[in-house]
Amino acid sequence: MRSTLRRLLVLALALTMVFGVAACGDDEDTGDSGNAGTSAQEEGTPAAKTGGDAVTNLTSFPDYMDPALSYTQEGWQALWTVYTPLLTYQHEEGAGGATLIPGLAEAMPEISEDGKTYTMKLREGLKYSDGKAVKASDFEHTVKRVLNLESGGSAFYLGIVGAEEYLKAGKAKGDISGIETDDATGEITIKLKEADGSFPYVLAMDFVGIVPGDTPFENTTKNPPAGVGPFKIENMRQSRGFDLVKNEQFPQIEGIPAAKLDKVSVNVVKTQSRQTQDIIQNKVDYALDPPPNDQLREVKAQYGDRYEEFVTNSTYYFFMNLREAPFDKKEVRQAVNFAIDKRALARLFGGGLEPGCNFLPPGMQGYQKVDPCPYGDPTQAPNIEKARELIKQAGAEGASVKVFGNDEDPSKPVAEYLSDVLNQIGLKAKPQIIEGSVYFQTIGNQKTKAQIGFANWFQDFPHPRNFMFLVDPKSIQDTNNQNFGNVDDPEIGKKLADANKKPIEEAAAEYAEVDKRLVDEAYVAPYGHRKLANFVSERIDFENCTVTHPVYQLDFTQLCLK
Amino acid sequence: MAALPAGSLFFEKPLMATSSDPATTIPDQDPSEILTEPGGGKPAAGTGPWRLAGRRLRRNKVALAFGALFVLLVLVALSAPLFANHVADTGPNTNHLSDVITIDGEQKNVVEFDGVPIGPQGLAADGRFVLGADRNGRDVMVRLLYGARNSLFIGITASIITAVLAVFLGLLAGYFRGWVDAVISRGLDILWAFPVLLLGIALGVSLSLGGLDLGIFSIEGNSLWIPTLIIGLVGIVYLARPIRGQVLSLREKEFVEAARAQGASDWRIMFKELLPNLLSTILVFFPVLVANAVSLEAALSFLGAGVQPPEPSWGTMLGEGIDLLISAPHLTIVPGAMLTLTVLSLNVFGDGVRDALDPRAKVRLEH
Numbered sequence: 025m026r027s028t029l030r031r032l033l034v035l036a037l038a039l040t041m042v043f044g045v046a047a048c049g050d051d052e053d054t055g056d057s058g059n060a061g062t063s064a065q066e067e068g069t070p071a072a073k074t075g076g077d078a079v080t081n082l083t084s085f086p087d088y089m090d091p092a093l094s095y096t097q098e099g100w101q102a103l104w105t106v107y108t109p110l111l112t113y114q115h116e117e118g119a120g121g122a123t124l125i126p127g128l129a130e131a132m133p134e135i136s137e138d139g140k141t142y143t144m145k146l147r148e149g150l151k152y153s154d155g156k157a158v159k160a161s162d163f164e165h166t167v168k169r170v171l172n173l174e175s176g177g178s179a180f181y182l183g184i185v186g187a188e189e190y191l192k193a194g195k196a197k198g199d200i201s202g203i204e205t206d207d208a209t210g211e212i213t214i215k216l217k218e219a220d221g222s223f224p225y226v227l228a229m230d231f232v233g234i235v236p237g238d239t240p241f242e243n244t245t246k247n248p249p250a251g252v253g254p255f256k257i258e259n260m261r262q263s264r265g266f267d268l269v270k271n272e273q274f275p276q277i278e279g280i281p282a283a284k285l286d287k288v289s290v291n292v293v294k295t296q297s298r299q300t301q302d303i304i305q306n307k308v309d310y311a312l313d314p315p316p317n318d319q320l321r322e323v324k325a326q327y328g329d330r331y332e333e334f335v336t337n338s339t340y341y342f343f344m345n346l347r348e349a350p351f352d353k354k355e356v357r358q359a360v361n362f363a364i365d366k367r368a369l370a371r372l373f374g375g376g377l378e379p380g381c382n383f384l385p386p387g388m389q390g391y392q393k394v395d396p397c398p399y400g401d402p403t404q405a406p407n408i409e410k411a412r413e414l415i416k417q418a419g420a421e422g423a424s425v426k427v428f429g430n431d432e433d434p435s436k437p438v439a440e441y442l443s444d445v446l447n448q449i450g451l452k453a454k455p456q457i458i459e460g461s462v463y464f465q466t467i468g469n470q471k472t473k474a475q476i477g478f479a480n481w482f483q484d485f486p487h488p489r490n491f492m493f494l495v496d497p498k499s500i501q502d503t504n505n506q507n508f509g510n511v512d513d514p515e516i517g518k519k520l521a522d523a524n525k526k527p528i529e530e531a532a533a534e535y536a537e538v539d540k541r542l543v544d545e546a547y548v549a550p551y552g553h554r555k556l557a558n559f560v561s562e563r564i565d566f567e568n569c570t571v572t573h574p575v576y577q578l579d580f581t582q583l584c585l586k
Numbered sequence: 587m588a589a590l591p592a593g594s595l596f597f598e599k600p601l602m603a604t605s606s607d608p609a610t611t612i613p614d615q616d617p618s619e620i621l622t623e624p625g626g627g628k629p630a631a632g633t634g635p636w637r638l639a640g641r642r643l644r645r646n647k648v649a650l651a652f653g654a655l656f657v658l659l660v661l662v663a664l665s666a667p668l669f670a671n672h673v674a675d676t677g678p679n680t681n682h683l684s685d686v687i688t689i690d691g692e693q694k695n696v697v698e699f700d701g702v703p704i705g706p707q708g709l710a711a712d713g714r715f716v717l718g719a720d721r722n723g724r725d726v727m728v729r730l731l732y733g734a735r736n737s738l739f740i741g742i743t744a745s746i747i748t749a750v751l752a753v754f755l756g757l758l759a760g761y762f763r764g765w766v767d768a769v770i771s772r773g774l775d776i777l778w779a780f781p782v783l784l785l786g787i788a789l790g791v792s793l794s795l796g797g798l799d800l801g802i803f804s805i806e807g808n809s810l811w812i813p814t815l816i817i818g819l820v821g822i823v824y825l826a827r828p829i830r831g832q833v834l835s836l837r838e839k840e841f842v843e844a845a846r847a848q849g850a851s852d853w854r855i856m857f858k859e860l861l862p863n864l865l866s867t868i869l870v871f872f873p874v875l876v877a878n879a880v881s882l883e884a885a886l887s888f889l890g891a892g893v894q895p896p897e898p899s900w901g902t903m904l905g906e907g908i909d910l911l912i913s914a915p916h917l918t919i920v921p922g923a924m925l926t927l928t929v930l931s932l933n934v935f936g937d938g939v940r941d942a943l944d945p946r947a948k949v950r951l952e953h
Contacts, residue, residue, distance in 0.1 A: 317701045318912045324700075368683030372721065374701035405684070431890050433909065437722050440896045444681045444722075454808055455895045459791065 073565070076585040077287040081299045081311040085263045085292050089245040091233040092169040095176040097482075097577065098312060100230050102268060102290060104576045105283070106153075107233025107251035110144055110163060110212065111224055113575060114279050115582060117334075121574045122389070122486035124224055125279040128158065128234055128252060129212070133227075139219025139525060142227075146210035153256035153271045156236055160205035160212050165237045167203060172196050172241050177231035183223070185215040196241040219525040225485035254283040254581040265291035268580060284569065284584040306561040310578060314557035317374035323559060330566045333557045335378045337385045337483040337574055339491065340369075341550035342442060343467075343508035348475045350425070350451070351509075355418035357546035360476070361399040363411035363449050364442070366551045372434045372441060377552040379403055383491065383542045385553045387574055389528050390488035390535030394543050402551070408448060415450040425453040428477025430463035435478045442476070468505040479508055480554070486574055488535040489524050495542055496520050511547045562586075639866075642942040649938020652931040659928055663734035670728045673713040678732040679896040682723035687711050696723045702913045718916045720906055730920060733898035738928075740814045740893070741880035747818030748875055749868055752825035757856045757864075759826070760833025771830070778823045783885055789816045790891030808894035813886055817879050824878075825871050832867060836860050866943045873936030877929045884925050900925045 086099035091107040094100060104112075112127035114120050126132055129144040136142075150158035171178050171191050181187055185202025202215040216223060226232075239249040248257045252275075255268035268288040276282070293299050293311075300315040302308035304327060315323045315331075323331050344351040344360060351357055366379035381397035384390060400407055415421055425446055429439025439455040446453035456477075458466050467474040484490050493499050497517040499507040516538050523534035542548055558570055558578055569584035633641075643649065670677055685696045689710050696719050697703045703719040706726075717726040759770040790813060797807040798815070805811045836842065837860070845859050886892030887901025895902065900921040907917025 316909065318910050320700055321702065321913060365684050368681070368697075368723075371683050371697045371699060371701050371723075375699050436895065437906075440679070440722055441681050441683065443896060444679055447679075456808070457794075457890065457895055459890075 073569070073584050074284045075286055077289065078285055078309040078564070078583055078585070079289045079291065079307075080580075081291055081293045081302065081308050082265075083292070083294055083296060083299065083311075083313050085265075088243060089248050089257065089260065089266065090173075090243050091230050091235065091251070092166070092173055092177075093175050093243060093245075094230060101312060101576050101578070102255075102257075102266070102580070103230050103233060104253075105255045105268060105580050106248070106253040106257055106271075107230065107235065108253050108277075108280065109228055109230070109232045109234060110146075111228040112280065113228060113573065115281055115571065115573065115579050117572050118387070118574065122387070124228055127228070127277070127280070130210075133214075133224065135527075139221070139527075140216045142214040142216070142223065144212045146212065147275075147277070148210065150252055150275065151273050152236055152250035152252055153273050154250040155273060156250065158234065158252060159207045159237060160210050161207050162234050162237045163212050163232070164200060164203045164205050165239065166232050166234050167200060168196065168198075169235070169239065169241060170231045171200075173243065175231060177229060180226045180229065180231065183216050183218065183220055185217055221524060221526045221528055221531050222485070222487040222489040225487045225490075229485060254280065255288070263292065265289065281581050283581045285580075288580050288583065300559065303559055303561050306563060309561040309564050310583070311559070312577065314376070315559055320374055327559070330562065330564070331557060331559045332566075332570070332572075333376070333555045334572050335385070335387065336554050336556055337387045337486060338480060338554045339380075339383055339385050339550050340377065340478075340480045340552050340554060341383065341548045342476055343474075343479045343548060344476050344546075345474060345509055346512065346547070347470075347510045348473050350418065350420035350423040351475055353418045353420060354546060355414040356420050356423075357549070358399070359411040359414035359418070359449055360446070360549045361546050362407045362414065363445050364549060364551055365406045365445075366402040367405075368441065369438065369551050372437050373552075373554070376555040376557070378555055379552045380550060381543060382539050383495070383548055383550050384488055384535070384539045385483075385491075387486070388483070388488055388491065389486060390532040390539070392536035392539070394540055398544060411449040421450040423451050425451050425475050426456040427453050428456050428458065428463075428467050428474045430458050430460040430478065432460040432463075435460075435463075438478050442478075446476075464506075465504065467508050468501075468503065470502050470505065474508065477508070482554075483575065487528060488532075488539075489520075492520050492524075492535065492538060495538075495547060509547060511542075513541070513545065513547065516541055516547075639942040643938055646938040646941060649935050649941075652934035653938070655927065656931040656935060659734065659924075659931070660738060663731060663738050666728070666731035666735055669731055670725075674716070674725050674728045675714065676725050676728060678724065678729045678898050680724060682719065682725075685723060687714060697721070702910065703917075705914065706916050717920050718914070720903070720917055721910060721914075726903075726916065726920060729898040729903060730900075730924060733900050733903055733921065734924065734928075736810060736893055736897055736899045737880055737883055737901070737925075740810060740817060740883045740899070741876045744814045744817035744821065744879040744883070745872060745875040747815065748821035748825060748879070749872060751818070752822045753829055753861070753864060753868065755822065756826045756829025757833055757860060760830040761837055761852065761856050761860065763834070767830075770826075774823050774826055777820070780820075782820050782882065785820055786816055786882060786886050787889055787891040790886050794891065794894055808897070810893065810897070812894075813883055813892040816886070817882050820882070821875060821879060825868075825875065828867060828871070829864060832864060833860055836863055870936070870940045870943055873932045873939060877932035877936065880925070880932070881929055 082098050084098060086094055086102065087096045088094040088099055089103070091103050094103055108127040110127055110129040111124050111132070114123045114125050124132070128147055128150060130147045131144070133142040133144045146158065146160050152158060167181055167184070168190065170181055171187060184200060186200045187202065190198050190200045204213040205211070233251060235249045235251060246260060246262060248260065250256065254271060254274050256271040257266055258269045259267040268290065270283045270286050274282055293302070296313050296316040297319060299308065299311040299313065300319045300323065303311060304323070342360065344357050346352055370377040370379055379402035380386065381394045381399070381402050382391065386393070427439050427443045427446065429435040436457055439457060443453040443455045466472050467477055481491060481494055494506055495509070495511040495516065496507065497512045500510055500512065519534050519538050523531035523538070556577070558572060560566055560570060563585050564570065565584050565586045569582055571579040571582040573579050676682070682696045686693050687696060689707060694704060696715070701721065703721055703723065704715055706718045707715045709716070715725055717730060720726055720729065755770050759767040793812050794807045797809070798805040798812065842855060842859055845855050850859070883892050883899065884901035884904065887899045888905040890905065893899040893902050903921035904918055907914065907921070910917055
């Protein structure tokens, strides 16, 4: 009896294990890269272009998940798909993506003769993702939040009549006299203090992605408000990630496609190498940061069919402080331009730099290639001898120079390279490396007297004014100065003052002239434009669904699975 | 950290009882039998303690080998300019980003277009890039040798600073006791409370930008003296406390009383009577201090708070190489190996010195 009972128990245990394993089932459908897709896929039909989930990574959590406050690529890439401003961009690559279209406004603004008054009308029947109706007055509330919360984007809106007074009054619910709205008709009128040809682009910035009129005057990162966009934000995991979930309330707006995916999960993974490895193993579908230099070879060689580089609207350059010797002399500045080897610098970026001569990037409106480049072909060897001659001519041999850079890659090796080059041409240079988080404040403080150093700029919007403020005499300040070289050329100042008032179609040639003068007078030493990359998992339909927007990079609304 | 040599006959002055010293001779015993050689055998009649220690050290082949290794590393470091000028034909900070070299008749980029530098070439490139190039196209071998000079300069000089200040403070605290001891000991306690690395980073980062300006002299932010002084200061606590402890014990000895009775001043007693008896402790600690200083310098430089670019040190080289760990592992392996060898050789040699100077198991009074 006893041995029979033992056998029965063993048999029962074995059966339990068999049925238990069968009950656990197969988890392939909900693997690490998220939901595989729609029922159409499960029925064995060809992979659908809509539906499914994707997982993406960031190395750092966005500065804010509040459209009024966020001023980083991490924030903008997501928020663009959640909060639509009155004007927005076409969801296309290249020049098409830099073209403005009506967003929540039903048409492009009517601009008065003097360029100071913008009139628009809100589309009818718009609803936020929580079902509430969108009102015209919500636009003024949105702008007030930008100003009241002292957003990094406040400066863009201080040109509106009454904006400065609103700020000074310090009352959150006060009035901005230059913005008039009518909820009944949906009309919105904006008055500017002076004409500004870039203002349409300012209206398309994420800062004024419209939010409900009851959104509090505080940082809403922990609990973002509803918006009008292809996605809505859910499952906010403070500092760790969030989900973008398809917004079923999003209306059909020409030029703004509905989201193809059901959900995009955005998670923070602090190391680029880990992110890249996860994409290689298809655990993650995309990461904002491109693969690090160390893994680029492997990625390009083995996964080139899902890797693509693109040139951004950015410029990397060396500022040269015209108020500090020896860079107050044109010959010395020209010598620097002759001496820098842009092919060498491109190597420090792991090949991720497009050498150039201009200050404006090639994709920018108003760009006209300076050809021939007065300092030699950027893709050829530099002219060290000429540089040495110019240094002698200027009487600057042996001049002591500190080359400023920060400890973030690749600024440090770039600063070390420039020091070596300056030593080769007869100056006495040493790098001065500063911690990244305080670098720009330090070189932007006149007391630092930074002579020369690393600088770069990525566009906020595709208008040359957004670059030219870096060399505009009006921008010079004692602290938080962004015109690091203290470029104070009257001709440039006059041209920019004129061009900034005009629509871009009329101003493009003037911006091109300013760009050429910057190069000829060697006010800056630009050396290239950054190349970034999209690298996606095998799950993503790379050929058809990876659209790189010139402002927001990979467009999540058009991302889809195979 | 090496153990304090206890029970050392170096505490007494005159330093060690000899067979002819009646004070230590046991009556009715052959004085020559009182002191025995290690392992027995013929008594070391008339052998001074330093000679004995030297003899013990010479018998420790492992310690000697590592000591010789350290000396070799120092000599190699000193030869850096010779190698740079006559072999590699380049300086430690010269970038060769776009250069092309010929290896076995084939043209190779020093740094490829994708940013990956050339690996170790041995002797294939006529002495150039023997250990490869770094991300800026600089010769790794040249930077390694110059880095050795910087790392060893900082390590040794900082240890000398530590030793001088620690001995001085320990002497003052242990001899005077009372409020002097209280003030110095509390100061050391405060210093002890700070994690060494964090303190080093805080000081290194803040001084690297503006430098140090004390009125009578100033030091530029990128000078090697900044990390040297920082490491020298943070290491004081490790030696000052044991020195203080020893002085507290020594000041009660008869020879100190005798000196006082003869009218010697406090300063004379401290520096003429006590200090010589601390030499063995200092000698034991010193190699370990240097090893710790070299390690700390590497850590600070790795984190950007030590040696400032473009000056090389093993720590900065490790920091620069970490971004290319997969595609150019030589950038981390080479300086890492040098750092390991140096610290290991100092620690093993230091252990040998400690064993040689600690006669507890070797020399004792026989009954």
